[in-house]
Amino acid sequence: WSQLTDSRGRAFHYVHIDQSLAGKRLTIMLHSGYPNWLGSIDYFMIGSSRLFLRNLSLADAIYISSLSVAVALIVFLIMDLAWRGSHARRRRMQLYLIGYLATFILWTTGSSSFFSRMYGMANFWWELHLVTLYLMPIFCAKITQEIVSPRYIARVKTTMSVFAALFVTATITEITGLDGYMNMLFLFYPLLLVGCLLLIYTLARSSWAHHPGCRYGTFAMTAIVIFGGIDALHWEYHQLSVMLSTTVFSIYASIPFIFYTIREQMLRDAALAEQNEELVRELEISQNEAQRDFLTGCYNRHQLGEGFAKFSALAYARGFKFSFAIFDVDHFKTVNDTKGHLAGDRILRQIADTIHEEIDRRHLFIRYGGDEFILLALHYDLEAMVAFCEHLRSILEHSLDGVTLSFGVSTWHGKKDRLRALIDRADRALYLSKEKGRNTVSAENEEGAA
Structure with missing residues (x-):
C-alpha cells in the first residue's frame, strides 16, 4: 500500500504461505485513517486455498442471493406503483419501502468484500455503507408510522426525529472533516438499539386485529434487530467472529410484510372498484328511472x-x-x-x-x-x-x-x-x-x- 494510513474499508486479504516462509514470523500491521477507530481483523483463517475459496464463494453466494431478492422486491414495488395508480397513502408506503430496500442494498456494500473485490474503490463502498447505515432506521421509522395505531404515532415520530438528528449531525461533522460518520457510531449504535426496540414495542402494542400489518412489521423489525445486533457484536465490538454479515438475512423477514402490504392494497383497490361499479349501477338505475315511466317501464x-x-x-x-x-x-x-x-x-x-x-x-x-x-x-x-x-x-x-x-x-x-x-x-x-x-x-x- 502506498499510503499506510489510508482507510481501506472491509476486504479479504489472501496471503500465500509456502515452504520459503518456514520458520518466519507473519506480522500484520493495522492502520486506519480514523484517529478514534483503529483497524481490526474481523476474521482470521489458516487453511488451504481450496478451503478459503470455498468459504469465500459460499459467502458471496449468500450475499448475492440476498441482494437479488432486495432488487427484485424494488422492481416489484415500482411496477405495482406504476400500474395500479398513485394514491397518496399508497405512494408514501411504496416509496418508503423502496427507500428502505435501496439503503439496505447500499449498506451491505460496505459489510461485504464483494464489491471492493469486483470493482475496487474500497473507500467509496465504505463511505456509502456509513451513509446508508444512518438512513436505514429513518425509513424503518417512516414505514412503522404508516401502519401503527394512531396513539403510537407520536412516539414513532420522536424516534424518527432522533435518527434524523443523528444523521444530520454526523453528515455535518463529516463534511467539516471531523469523520462524523465514524466518530458518532459510539452514540449511534446504543440509540439505534433503543429506537428499534421502541418501534417493535409500538408495532407489538398496536391492535393486530385493526392494524394487521403490525404483525408482519413486528417480525421484520425483530429480525433486523437480531441480525443487526450479531453484526454489531462482530464488526464493531469484536465479540463474535463470523465470515458473513448476518444482516443480509433480515431481507427475507421483510418479504411477508411487503407482500402483505401489496396484497392489502390490491384488496382495497378491488373493494373500491366494486364500490365504483355499484355506484355506476345505482347511477344508471337512477338515470334510467328518470328516463322511464314508472308504471309501464316505457x-x-x-x-x-x-x-x-x-x-x-x-x-x-x-x-x-x-x-x-x-x-x-x-x-x-x-x-x-x-x-x-x-x-x-x-x-x-x-x-x-x-x-x-x-x-x-x-x-x-x-x-x-x-x-x-x-x-x-x-x-x-x-x-x-x-x-x-x-x-x-x-x-x-x-x-x-x-x-x-x-x-x-x-x-x-x-x-x-x-x-x-x-x-x-x-x-x-x-x-x-x-x-x-x-x-x-x-x-x-x-x-x-x-
Missing part, C-alpha cells in the same frame, strides 16, 4: 325529442327509413270506470310488456301520457310500419280480454321533416282509425288522414 315523453333527433340523424346519414306510430286504448275511460283504475293500470302494463317482447334496439317505445303510446321504428317505411302495428294490434286484441287499441302511422320524409309534423300526421291517422270504428291501423297516406 321511456317517458321527455325522451321523444332526443330519440327523434338520433333516429333522423342516423336515417339521413345512412339513407335509412324510419316511421312513427301513435296509439291508445279504445274507450279507456270506460275501462277505468267499469273495471277500476287498478285494472286500468294492469292493462297498461300488459300492453307495455307485450310490445317490449316484440321490439328490439331499432325501436323506441314511449308512454306519451295516460293511455297514449308512441313507437319510433328505424328501418321501417310506411308500409312496413303499418304491417308491424297491425301485428301488435292483433296480438293485443287477443290478450287483453276485449280491450282494443287504435293506431295512427306516419313516416319520416327527409331532413326537413320535423317532429311536430310527424306527430300531426300520425294524429290525423289515429283520428281516422277512430272514425273507422276503432281497433284498426291507419296510415298518413290514407284518404281522410292526409
Whole structure:
C-alpha cells in the first residue's frame, strides 16, 4: 500500500504461505485513517486455498442471493406503483419501502468484500455503507408510522426525529472533516438499539386485529434487530467472529410484510372498484328511472325529442327509413270506470310488456301520457310500419280480454321533416282509425288522414 494510513474499508486479504516462509514470523500491521477507530481483523483463517475459496464463494453466494431478492422486491414495488395508480397513502408506503430496500442494498456494500473485490474503490463502498447505515432506521421509522395505531404515532415520530438528528449531525461533522460518520457510531449504535426496540414495542402494542400489518412489521423489525445486533457484536465490538454479515438475512423477514402490504392494497383497490361499479349501477338505475315511466317501464315523453333527433340523424346519414306510430286504448275511460283504475293500470302494463317482447334496439317505445303510446321504428317505411302495428294490434286484441287499441302511422320524409309534423300526421291517422270504428291501423297516406 502506498499510503499506510489510508482507510481501506472491509476486504479479504489472501496471503500465500509456502515452504520459503518456514520458520518466519507473519506480522500484520493495522492502520486506519480514523484517529478514534483503529483497524481490526474481523476474521482470521489458516487453511488451504481450496478451503478459503470455498468459504469465500459460499459467502458471496449468500450475499448475492440476498441482494437479488432486495432488487427484485424494488422492481416489484415500482411496477405495482406504476400500474395500479398513485394514491397518496399508497405512494408514501411504496416509496418508503423502496427507500428502505435501496439503503439496505447500499449498506451491505460496505459489510461485504464483494464489491471492493469486483470493482475496487474500497473507500467509496465504505463511505456509502456509513451513509446508508444512518438512513436505514429513518425509513424503518417512516414505514412503522404508516401502519401503527394512531396513539403510537407520536412516539414513532420522536424516534424518527432522533435518527434524523443523528444523521444530520454526523453528515455535518463529516463534511467539516471531523469523520462524523465514524466518530458518532459510539452514540449511534446504543440509540439505534433503543429506537428499534421502541418501534417493535409500538408495532407489538398496536391492535393486530385493526392494524394487521403490525404483525408482519413486528417480525421484520425483530429480525433486523437480531441480525443487526450479531453484526454489531462482530464488526464493531469484536465479540463474535463470523465470515458473513448476518444482516443480509433480515431481507427475507421483510418479504411477508411487503407482500402483505401489496396484497392489502390490491384488496382495497378491488373493494373500491366494486364500490365504483355499484355506484355506476345505482347511477344508471337512477338515470334510467328518470328516463322511464314508472308504471309501464316505457321511456317517458321527455325522451321523444332526443330519440327523434338520433333516429333522423342516423336515417339521413345512412339513407335509412324510419316511421312513427301513435296509439291508445279504445274507450279507456270506460275501462277505468267499469273495471277500476287498478285494472286500468294492469292493462297498461300488459300492453307495455307485450310490445317490449316484440321490439328490439331499432325501436323506441314511449308512454306519451295516460293511455297514449308512441313507437319510433328505424328501418321501417310506411308500409312496413303499418304491417308491424297491425301485428301488435292483433296480438293485443287477443290478450287483453276485449280491450282494443287504435293506431295512427306516419313516416319520416327527409331532413326537413320535423317532429311536430310527424306527430300531426300520425294524429290525423289515429283520428281516422277512430272514425273507422276503432281497433284498426291507419296510415298518413290514407284518404281522410292526409
